[in-house]
Amino acid sequence: MRTVFFDCYAGVSGDMIVGALLNLGVDIDSLGRQIETLGLTGYQLSSEPVKRAGVAATKFNVTVDENAQPRRGLSGIKRIINNSELSATAKSNAIRVFERLAEAEARVHGATADSVHFHEVGAVDSIVDIAGAMIGFEMLDVQRFHCSPLRVGYGMVKTEHGVLPVPAPATVELLKGKEIYAGDVEGEFVTPTGAAIVATLCEPFGPLPKMMVNKIGYGAGSRDPRGFSNALRLILGEDGAQDEPEAPGEVVVIETNIDDMSPQVYGFVMERAFALGALDVFTTPVQMKKGRPGVLLTILCAGEKLDRMADLLIKETTTLGVRYYAASRRVLDRRVETVQTEYGSVRVKVALERGREIHSQPEYEDCAQLAEQCGAALIEVQAAAAAAFRNSRKAQGPDGELET
Numbered sequence: 057m058r059t060v061f062f063d064c065y066a067g068v069s070g071d072m073i074v075g076a077l078l079n080l081g082v083d084i085d086s087l088g089r090q091i092e093t094l095g096l097t098g099y100q101l102s103s104e105p106v107k108r109a110g111v112a113a114t115k116f117n118v119t120v121d122e123n124a125q126p127r128r129g130l131s132g133i134k135r136i137i138n139n140s141e142l143s144a145t146a147k148s149n150a151i152r153v154f155e156r157l158a159e160a161e162a163r164v165h166g167a168t169a170d171s172v173h174f175h176e177v178g179a180v181d182s183i184v185d186i187a188g189a190m191i192g193f194e195m196l197d198v199q200r201f202h203c204s205p206l207r208v209g210y211g212m213v214k215t216e217h218g219v220l221p222v223p224a225p226a227t228v229e230l231l232k233g234k235e236i237y238a239g240d241v242e243g244e245f246v247t248p249t250g251a252a253i254v255a256t257l258c259e260p261f262g263p264l265p266k267m268m269v270n271k272i273g274y275g276a277g278s279r280d281p282r283g284f285s286n287a288l289r290l291i292l293g294e295d296g297a298q299d300e301p302e303a304p305g306e307v308v309v310i311e312t313n314i315d316d317m318s319p320q321v322y323g324f325v326m327e328r329a330f331a332l333g334a335l336d337v338f339t340t341p342v343q344m345k346k347g348r349p350g351v352l353l354t355i356l357c358a359g360e361k362l363d364r365m366a367d368l369l370i371k372e373t374t375t376l377g378v379r380y381y382a383a384s385r386r387v388l389d390r391r392v393e394t395v396q397t398e399y400g401s402v403r404v405k406v407a408l409e410r411g412r413e414i415h416s417q418p419e420y421e422d423c424a425q426l427a428e429q430c431g432a433a434l435i436e437v438q439a440a441a442a443a444a445f446r447n448s449r450k451a452q453g454p455d456g457e458l459e460t
Contacts (some may be wrong), residue, residue: 057330058196060269062203062254063289066108066277070185072251072288075116075275077192078103080292090191091184093141098125099180106276109285113233113274116188120180127173130158133183144320145327149257156250160229162314165329189253200295200331203258205235209245214260229252234261241284245277259332269293299416306382307335308362312375313342314348322353327374329355332364340420356383388414395444399426402441416445 062068064127074332088101098121106115128136158169165172193201208223208231215224222244223236230251239245270293277286326337336356344350353373355365362380369378388407396405403419418441427434 068250080273
């Protein structure tokens, strides 16, 4: 599963996230065309290569004509996002970030989420940063998000409300339950926008997880302190957890029947469930009362994730309740090997039981990428990978042949 790790050794902000995505290869012109569909005016986008303590990074800039900007609340921002041409997933994720940001600001100011105005977090800046981050992650096909503990800084910061402590009150509110630390450099290192994005997208907060690294991108912060690399590092790769043997024993099965929800929502819920650590998620067509066609949505997870998954279904679907029960399972061990084909290298997942190979399957993502690059049919690339794997076993002799 395509995974990104937020390495927040210098904190995080919206522009740092977008800058790191550009550094990873997201095209700013393509990004800008999608942002244009939001219908905003009075702003310009640009990026530039910079260095932070000798580390090459990308600085993303949003230049805003403040005089041309109205004060916007949550409902207005949601309307802007919903009326755009962003994908359903990008829209949903962007709205979730703004809802979380509005709720935090409301708690700090003793107001309601709908009455909060976003002038203090930049209005157009925050809309562009948040929407741009969601677009960029979708361009890179990121499905899972991890985050390091956050360096938040210390000291005081000037806001439209006056001088406030660092981290700012809204930032602290957003980071409840997350691991943070001050660091030894004075200043604000985590902005409310950056905090809202990582708090919404990232479930695990901790050290770098096991993953196969593909690319690293650096997004520069505005300040350039002497001797300190003020940048966000995004590490992009494949989640290594899928290669770990899954433990046998009991899992929890959570399910609910739904007959009144938009089909678009199922994909989003499935992605969120996997990001939260689900072992498997699937849907089954069912016939419900009064002859209505419906869907049985099922999640398999470890017992300690039961509450988290149930909360997801209750919050993100139209269900009125969920049911769950324990189930036993028997699972095969697995490992991943790489074979060379005429089209390029392909990873092959090998299933084993007590050390004996049972079956194998080329990784779909590798085959699909090579098929597109080479102009070949997908089934031809898959067949070549399967043949290369069989040949590698024959070369090992009878004891190494794959049993089918």
